[in-house]
Amino acid sequence: DAMVIQNPRYQVTQFGKPVTLSCSQTLNHNVMYWYQQKSSQAPKLLFHYYDKDFNNEADTPDNFQSRRPNTSFCFLDIRSPGLGDAAMYLCATGGFTNEKLFFGSGTQLSVL
Amino acid sequence: SQQGEEDPQALSIQEGENATMNCSYKTSINNLQWYRQNSGRGLVHLILIRSNEREKHSGRLRVTLDTSKKSSSLLITASRAADTASYFCATDAGNNNDMRFGAGTRLTVKP
Numbered sequence: 001d002a003m004v005i006q007n008p009r010y011q012v013t014q015f016g017k018p019v020t021l022s023c024s025q026t027l028n029h030n031v032m033y034w035y036q037q038k039s040s041q042a043p044k045l046l047f048h049y050y051d052k053d054f055n056n057e058a059d060t061p062d063n064f065q066s067r068r069p070n071t072s073f074c075f076l077d078i079r080s081p082g083l084g085d086a087a088m089y090l091c092a093t094g095g096f097t098n099e100k101l102f103f104g105s106g107t108q109l110s111v112l
Numbered sequence: 113s114q115q116g117e118e119d120p121q122a123l124s125i126q127e128g129e130n131a132t133m134n135c136s137y138k139t140s141i142n143n144l145q146w147y148r149q150n151s152g153r154g155l156v157h158l159i160l161i162r163s164n165e166r167e168k169h170s171g172r173l174r175v176t177l178d179t180s181k182k183s184s185s186l187l188i189t190a191s192r193a194a195d196t197a198s199y200f201c202a203t204d205a206g207n208n209n210d211m212r213f214g215a216g217t218r219l220t221v222k223p
Contacts, residue, residue, distance in 0.1 A: 004154075033211065042200060042213040043155070055210065090154055094211070098204050099143060101211055103154030 003027050006091050006104035013081050014112050021076040021107045023091030031098065032074040034066060035090040037106075043090055049074060078109075086111045118201060118214040126222050131188040133217040135201030136181075142204050144177055146186050147213075149198045158186075158199075193223040 005024045013019040023032065031050050035043035047056045049068045063085070065077040078085055088108050092101040118135045125131055137144070143162045147155040161168045161177045161184065168175045174187040188195055200216040 006154075035213075040218070042215045045210055045212055048210060057210075088152070092155075092211075098211065099160050100145070100157045101147075101155070101202070103156070105154045106152075108152070 004091060004093055004102050004104040006089075006107050008107060009105065010108050010110070012110045012112060013078075015083065016080045019078050019081055019109070021078075021089050021091075021109070023074045023076070023104055024072050025074075025093045025102070026072070027093055027095075027102060028071060029093035029095050029102070030071075031094040031096075032068060033090075033092040033094070033101065034064075034074070034076050035092065037088045037090055046076070081109070081111045083111050085109065118199075118217050120217055121215065122218045122220070124220040124222065125191055127191060127193055129191055129221075131191050131195070131219055131221070133186045133199050133219070135184045135186070135214045137184075137201070137203050137214070138182065139203075141179075144175075144184050145202045145211075146173075146175060146184075147200045147202060149200065149216075151197075155200065188219075191219075191221045193221050195219060195221045 003026050007022050033048040034046045037043045045057050046060045047066050063079050067075045088106045090106045091104045094101045143160050145160045146158045149155045159170045159175050161175045172189045177184045198216045198218045201214040202211050204211050
């Protein structure tokens, strides 16, 4: 019973071609996160939503945008992917108390 | 930016041995959590320890927290081959709900 679902599992895009990654949740959690994880590195927080309030990390490039149209869905838009944006993108959700995050299986993005 | 460092970066042990991983962080925290990640998958929550706690147990897991040193350790006892994974600590640095991860320890348990 998947609770945080990311689609697609693998995404291939071309250099400079916009791409959107999606995440949905059935947990009704207030907080949704997007992390970028490169090989053998820690997940790096890009931004998160607390309900509709968007919180961007200071070092997240402008190339990365996010949308949360409702509680269940959150999207990561990469406007002009570069080769350096190839990574695993992880979506996670958390409740108000932030005591446990639930992760999706991730989307592995390749940029050609 | 990441919250802290973990050591060792990689740890290889035999099945049945204990594995200890350490995590350091930089700012005051409300709680510290440990997560496990199998290769190419999402992270799975293992255990949480609050800032006013010093030790916590869950099955074969034992977590300690030293807020004066801004460090935590995760002990896995009687390790199994299935424990092979990367282990990350995560902290919430304040009231902004942002959860940041340490660099992680890659654990290999040889059968």
